[in-house]
Amino acid sequence: MAAVAALIGDPARANILTALLDGRALTAKELAFAARVSPQTTSGHLTKLTGAGLLALEKQGRHRYFRLASPLVGQMMEAVMAFAGPDEQPRSTWRGGEALRTARTCYDHIAGRLGVALADVLTERGHVALTSDGGEVTPSGHAFLHEFGAEPVPGKRVFCRPCLDWSERRPHIAGRLGVALACRCFELGWIARQRDTRALAITAAGQDGFAARFGLNVAEFGRA
Amino acid sequence: MAAVAALIGDPARANILTALLDGRALTAKELAFAARVSPQTTSGHLTKLTGAGLLALEKQGRHRYFRLASPLVGQMMEAVMAFAGPDEQPRSTWRGGEALRTARTCYDHIAGRLGVALADVLTERGHVALTSDGGEVTPSGHAFLHEFGAEPVPGKRVFCRPCLDWSERRPHIAGRLGVALACRCFELGWIARQRDTRALAITAAGQDGFAARFGLNVAEFGRA
DNA sequence: TACATGCTTCGGCCACGACCGAAGTGTTCT
DNA sequence: AGAACACTTCGGTCGTGGCCGAAGCATGTA
Structure with a gap:
């Protein structure tokens, strides 16, 4: 339990999960952009998230698509957001x-x-x-x-x-x-x-x- | 969001929150026992949890009672547990x-x-x-x-x-x-x-x- | 074959934060 | 008043883990 929460607890990983919250599958690169960290760092996070069963992986050519492994994950995220609100993305005057x-x-x-x-x-x-x-x-x-x-x-x-x-x-x-x-x-x-x-x-x-x-x-x- | 998840993500704090999941109010000492860490450490955790609005505090004489601040917190915890299961408590052959x-x-x-x-x-x-x-x-x-x-x-x-x-x-x-x-x-x-x-x-x-x-x-x- | 692209692994740096001992504040009991 | 108790604050140690540069595999494209 604590382990899973700790996974969500990292800002970069939270960004990744939030980006996938609509059910789409995204590539590692796109997720790196969403997470605002380097591809290397993202790769590590993705390994952990898939290892914990939060994400599912689908290889397609040289791309690797990630998506939420189950609706349970989305529900968990929404439950946390219902209490905490979403993370603020400090983009330049984010419209x-x-x-x-x-x-x-x-x-x-x-x-x-x-x-x-x-x-x-x-x-x-x-x-x-x-x-x-x-x-x-x-x-x-x-x-x-x-x-x-x-x-x-x-x-x-x-x-x-x-x-x-x-x-x-x-x-x-x-x-x-x-x-x-x-x-x-x-x-x-x-x-x-x-x-x-x-x-x-x-x-x-x-x-x-x-x-x-x-x-x-x-x-x-x-x-x- | 990530901040709240990170709070739940620490094992000691997860133990504290789990102990309060039935809605009762417990003292700092009882929570220290539940969390399996020293009272000093527990005090720090409780400060953070109340500061983030996860716990509510009620003073009563020389005791300080803590309870979940709202059902939203409980629902959040249950949602995480629904995916991850509860933490294993490695007590001696825990019955x-x-x-x-x-x-x-x-x-x-x-x-x-x-x-x-x-x-x-x-x-x-x-x-x-x-x-x-x-x-x-x-x-x-x-x-x-x-x-x-x-x-x-x-x-x-x-x-x-x-x-x-x-x-x-x-x-x-x-x-x-x-x-x-x-x-x-x-x-x-x-x-x-x-x-x-x-x-x-x-x-x-x-x-x-x-x-x-x-x-x-x-x-x-x-x-x- | 050579090159580009997508992604991962390795290595090392660095900071955050969990932890406890000791000491301090406040409350209750006798 | 003095002792016991509940809890917090302070100070310092230490481990975990996030981060990126560089290099290493793959898989496509020229």
Whole structure:
């Protein structure tokens, strides 16, 4: 336990893990950049992290791709962030923080102001009921999701789990429902991943779509 | 983030936090014993932990009681344990581990074999539906809980949250429902806290009670 | 074949921090 | 008042571990 926490406890390694938090696989070089240390040092860290089972490795040609070994790792990281907040990246007057707060991926679902706003709308309309402990989808919610095309994979009964947002300090929707919502939004081209950041771009189609279907004025998220 | 993880990452501090995981408040001396380091060293660790907001301090005469500052801290610890498992305590052929696996408190609810077994029974009987993401109580469950005297406090809608058990690797019941169940069991004298450990004692009344109301043969938990 | 690229291993430097003994402060008990 | 107790602060030692330069393997490309 202490050993794993100590691994996360090093700033360079914390940067590496944070960079992988959206579920993507990155090369050692990219991670060195994210960690802000030399490739040699990064290599050592990556060896330790994979050795401890935090990261999984996939070789591809002369590249080595690393990703989080399991969702458990992401949940662990988010739990720490929920208490501590993310590390400050002392870049030159870092504007990325603002973008991250607007919308970002949180392992496999949408977080940030957009994520929180979606949760709020769905709650207001009586589609889902969220509490600090869990959540459930109402019949009207099932109908809405079906029509929206974001039906979670069937099987077990509960679809969503609130995930405490470190920037907004309020829950957003994770779990199977969170995944389905995010997937559908990608599919519709409303949001798009960006290079080297977990921040999500909201497209023009997204501006219209979120307004029409969810009554959200996403332009507002940018300011504030 | 990294700073907080680094705090948990030291073995002595991890021991301290683990000792406080059941929600009790302990003195600096007791924590020094739990951490297996000298009182001087412990004092330093406690200063850091309280300074970072992980622990809360309450002075009482010449004693200083420390406890986890918020449930968020406990959740963070449990999330790390869910991935890493607890630290091995290299005591002389440590039998406490077995007791901990039988039944223990997990911040405010019941974990270990007893906790998992309770979750299983309630699921089998259709009283609750648990998934990896959340859970809910059925009408028959509400009736059963009412009759058992463990009605969760009213208000929000969802009562229970599955909490991954590091010893059993299966979920047990946390959340408001978990609290209510644990409280009722303490009230009935079925389980009792013990000194210097999170392990729970199952009383004779508990043996009968868990058998009569839940169909559990708790004697079995001891072996295996 | 020669060269570039991606990544790792080796070696040595350096700093941070965990640790305890001794001494100091404050509280309770008799 | 004096002793016992709970805890902290100070001072100094020591080990662990992060870091990078240089060199060493691979795997691609000209």
